[in-house]
Amino acid sequence: MTTDCMLDRRRLVKALMRQRGDAAVVTGLGAPTYDCFAAGDSNLNFYLWGGMGGAAMLGLGLALAQPDRRVIVVTGDGEMMMGIGSLGTIAAQMPTNLGILVLDNEMFGETGQQVGLTGVQSGIAEMALGAGISRAFTIREESEVAELIMAVTEGKGPIVCVAKVQSGKDPVALPSCDGVLLHHRFRKAVISSS
């Protein structure tokens, strides 16, 4: 699965956020959390700073509780791999409103850029299909970004989209890590507008 990772993650996430509408967005710890915050803060963003492996499952619980709202999970390859079994759990529940975007830089960027398993042999989209996710694919080119954004924001879920992204140094953009604050502002925003 080793490949040239060419897409600009910040530009991709910014383009996604422009198309989100009133979707609730859950971000996996590390760079995906920073990417989503850098694209513009929102009370409808729930930023994870821990609980590695849990982003997709948090998205499932939210998607089942809010069936009329789009739920988007934006996470990284390491975070998704840690919770890879959850794709089977999600497939079985068939949440049509859940879109998962994996920003795959094939490395553990936060901890010193150690090579991740998607940089060796594993393919997350292929594992998602094996888990029973009805639609899953990987993109590597700018020309495929529009299709990916459409799938994540509007495609019939559960859907898993993997974008191979560069490992460049992006400007620091850190949202609040106060869990109680993030919990209350997000829940209020979700419930009051549902």
Add this chain to the structure above:
Amino acid sequence: MDSANSSFDWAEDLLPVLRTEGIRHVTTVPDGGLASLLKKCEEASDINVTTLTSEEEGIAFACGAWLGGEKAVLFMQSSGVGNCINMLALPSVCRMPCLMLVAMRGEEGEFNPWQVPMARGVPDVLAAMGVTTYRPATAMEIGQKFASAAGLVYETGTTAAVLISQHIVGVKVFDEEKMR
């Protein structure tokens, strides 16, 4: 299984608590001691059962459901508590409610030594992660303890676990064991 407990189906007491509390989601990695309860949940049209690949998924699910305005409970075996440890940081640091029901293995009457270490560690592990635990003494107490735990969890944003001792859930027996 104790003769005093064998005739009493404690699972009957739990569904009314789920309904009173408005808990619509049950997540689980099954255990034999929970079979009757899980069957009742599967048959209830107002309860959605999500089968997990690993127990920590249920912690993250419960937090997501809560953020969406709903409630979820996690039913599991004692060995699953170990899988949950790091994910318990999520409800803890965000002060989100999280309710668990644990069927214990590795206690009185256990034949499988592989169940013992995690069973022995369950109370300490949960205490170390700041989880409030309840330990009903009899099958008749389970419903009331579960209701108390649910009340605490949803009123105060706490994480709590109700541990059902092996003398209540019963001892797993394999036919081969009997034949020896």
